[in-house]
Amino acid sequence: xxxxxxxxxKVYFDDxxxxxxxxxxxxxxxxxxxFVDRNTNDHCxxxxxxxxxxxxxxxxxxxxxxxxxxxxxxxxxxxxxxxxFGADRKALMINLGGGVVTDxxxxxxxxxxxxxxxxQIPTTLLSQVDASVGGKTGIDLDNVKNxxxxxxxxxxxxxxxxxxxxxxxxxxxxxxxxxxxxxxxQDKDLYNTCKxxxxxxxxxxxxxxxxxxxxxxxxxxxxxxxxxKILNFGHTIGHAVEGYSLLHDSNPLLHGEAIAIxxxxxxxxxxxxxxxxxxxxxxxxxxxLSRYDxxxxxxxxxxxxxxxxxxxxxxxxxxxxxxLLKEIGNATYNVFISEDDIKSAxxxxxxxxxx
Amino acid sequence: xxxxxxxxxKVYFDDxxxxxxxxxxxxxxxxxxxFVDRNTNDHCxxxxxxxxxxxxxxxxxxxxxxxxxxxxxxxxxxxxxxxxFGADRKALMINLGGGVVTDxxxxxxxxxxxxxxxxQIPTTLLSQVDASVGGKTGIDLDNVKNxxxxxxxxxxxxxxxxxxxxxxxxxxxxxxxxxxxxxxxQDKDLYNTCKxxxxxxxxxxxxxxxxxxxxxxxxxxxxxxxxxKILNFGHTIGHAVEGYSLLHDSNPLLHGEAIAIxxxxxxxxxxxxxxxxxxxxxxxxxxxLSRYDxxxxxxxxxxxxxxxxxxxxxxxxxxxxxxLLKEIGNATYNVFISEDDIKSAxxxxxxxxxx
Numbered sequence: 001x002x003x004x005x006x007x008x009x010k011v012y013f014d015d016x017x018x019x020x021x022x023x024x025x026x027x028x029x030x031x032x033x034x035f036v037d038r039n040t041n042d043h044c045x046x047x048x049x050x051x052x053x054x055x056x057x058x059x060x061x062x063x064x065x066x067x068x069x070x071x072x073x074x075x076x077x078x079x080x081x082x083x084x085f086g087a088d089r090k091a092l093m094i095n096l097g098g099g100v101v102t103d104x105x106x107x108x109x110x111x112x113x114x115x116x117x118x119x120q121i122p123t124t125l126l127s128q129v130d131a132s133v134g135g136k137t138g139i140d141l142d143n144v145k146n147x148x149x150x151x152x153x154x155x156x157x158x159x160x161x162x163x164x165x166x167x168x169x170x171x172x173x174x175x176x177x178x179x180x181x182x183x184x185x186q187d188k189d190l191y192n193t194c195k196x197x198x199x200x201x202x203x204x205x206x207x208x209x210x211x212x213x214x215x216x217x218x219x220x221x222x223x224x225x226x227x228x229k230i231l232n233f234g235h236t237i238g239h240a241v242e243g244y245s246l247l248h249d250s251n252p253l254l255h256g257e258a259i260a261i262x263x264x265x266x267x268x269x270x271x272x273x274x275x276x277x278x279x280x281x282x283x284x285x286x287x288x289l290s291r292y293d294x295x296x297x298x299x300x301x302x303x304x305x306x307x308x309x310x311x312x313x314x315x316x317x318x319x320x321x322x323x324l325l326k327e328i329g330n331a332t333y334n335v336f337i338s339e340d341d342i343k344s345a346x347x348x349x350x351x352x353x354x355x
Numbered sequence: 356x357x358x359x360x361x362x363x364x365k366v367y368f369d370d371x372x373x374x375x376x377x378x379x380x381x382x383x384x385x386x387x388x389x390f391v392d393r394n395t396n397d398h399c400x401x402x403x404x405x406x407x408x409x410x411x412x413x414x415x416x417x418x419x420x421x422x423x424x425x426x427x428x429x430x431x432x433x434x435x436x437x438x439x440f441g442a443d444r445k446a447l448m449i450n451l452g453g454g455v456v457t458d459x460x461x462x463x464x465x466x467x468x469x470x471x472x473x474x475q476i477p478t479t480l481l482s483q484v485d486a487s488v489g490g491k492t493g494i495d496l497d498n499v500k501n502x503x504x505x506x507x508x509x510x511x512x513x514x515x516x517x518x519x520x521x522x523x524x525x526x527x528x529x530x531x532x533x534x535x536x537x538x539x540x541q542d543k544d545l546y547n548t549c550k551x552x553x554x555x556x557x558x559x560x561x562x563x564x565x566x567x568x569x570x571x572x573x574x575x576x577x578x579x580x581x582x583x584k585i586l587n588f589g590h591t592i593g594h595a596v597e598g599y600s601l602l603h604d605s606n607p608l609l610h611g612e613a614i615a616i617x618x619x620x621x622x623x624x625x626x627x628x629x630x631x632x633x634x635x636x637x638x639x640x641x642x643x644l645s646r647y648d649x650x651x652x653x654x655x656x657x658x659x660x661x662x663x664x665x666x667x668x669x670x671x672x673x674x675x676x677x678x679l680l681k682e683i684g685n686a687t688y689n690v691f692i693s694e695d696d697i698k699s700a701x702x703x704x705x706x707x708x709x710x
Binding site for chain 2: 150317
């Protein structure tokens, strides 16, 4: 596999950690900060250390794992730790972890002393296919996802399958939802391939194809003025379900699990509004329901979900905006949908679960 | 006076508020947010309203005035208010106030939903000559000044002398320190002019000349990789004194007052290290001491001041970096100075005060 060229930086797939080593050796950083959560500190940092025996001098910043910690309070803690370590503008931050680490670490780095260099080493399947390209950094505020953030490109991204071995099945399946999404919005072949794949054995080739699709979209529209919005398929409703679950569940949904629900609902909206056929809708519904557990909720939470959707960044002038499918492999964006239709889409999910 | 072209945007001086009106009319913003502090809400917003009778529909975000409030807690309050107002990505934020409002408002806007448009209407002399160009946004953390922020350019800057009439003498004198600084680092004529000016009557011409100098420097080095650092003359020690005063004084020093102290100390360092003559040092010392009250402190606070300096963004690899003068009108940067010399520079200030 080749290196993928993104917005001024490269995504490495082959000999990844060797590439990281030569990257660091080439640049004269004053200091290396490695940002991890407790899980990646335990399971991924040893992999990194084994691969980079010459990387001896670094400081570790650790946060508690979990999406519920991707908030401003933890971010303040990260900034203060950077201050305590005496990080200057020539420090490098290595974000080693899933989306929480890469999103928050990217935000902390992009705003510390008005911006220091950072590289991303996404360690979950989700972050490898989703957070690895695009330059979105962010944290949540008041349970509104990624509401505070920047568009800042990393210096480089290093994707290694070595880290996927550290994941449990639930995390792999969660990440797989974004790969299916990339197929649905841009590549019917990838979608069909996904339907036949056992998510316990995700190959680097599939990760590569998925990143390639996402990269093509974001390079054409770095700051989400237009086409890039199609990447949000499933995310308007999915983010609301995820925000709701973070707030109310002791064992909240993972991102991909919530997005899978969102994609079922938004496939229904696509059938109603943008030409997706009924058989495609059924196919998509079946694809997700066969892989993801049903999430039980009642109509009494619709109001709260819609309030969460109203804070979505894709909205304009108070209308709730969606990216929807015209057909499998072909998406559109800036489709504004009424609250009644959103409720019907949620109804469709609940009905599909009991069928 | 002509409009000044900065990094992709214009700074308006003539018919300023009319220019703002036509700017807003031209763009199709979904919403207007006006960010003020209590003082500018009382004294400057009426000026704006009188000049823009057609601007009827906007939301006001207000913070308490004062540098001590330019921190992350207040910034979170601003973000939450933006959320409450339902601001979307096509909203415009108008920052109407001094440096606290323009710096924090710029930061809040540049990070809300990964960035919305903002324009600056600096209302103090200091912010007109200092914060108006350069694209620096920022807030303080743990009394470290501007440690969190971004480089984000506003859409436009509107400078109007109408707002200077709302200032008291102390604020005008504070802002004047930055004008003197622009003379010291780049323009001996401006410095000599400044020495003859009564700070109660600062003309728009002087503001224009000062902005022109700063703009020339920042356009050549937008992200402070090199030359732009000369703008920090007086600020390494000045920021530490300001941070100390914010922490310990009930009526803390204003920014320009602290920077005036910093420039006296750093002129002494310039005499010792970069060729400033003794007569120039005396001249600079006299210029500031004749305009700014002495600030009483003892050698027992030197340790705390140096700790504050160690967090300065210009430092590299633990060494404290300075911009210093080679002569009046000519500055250099990346001069790293020992703690002993910094203490001697502070001694020089204290001795000058009692002479």
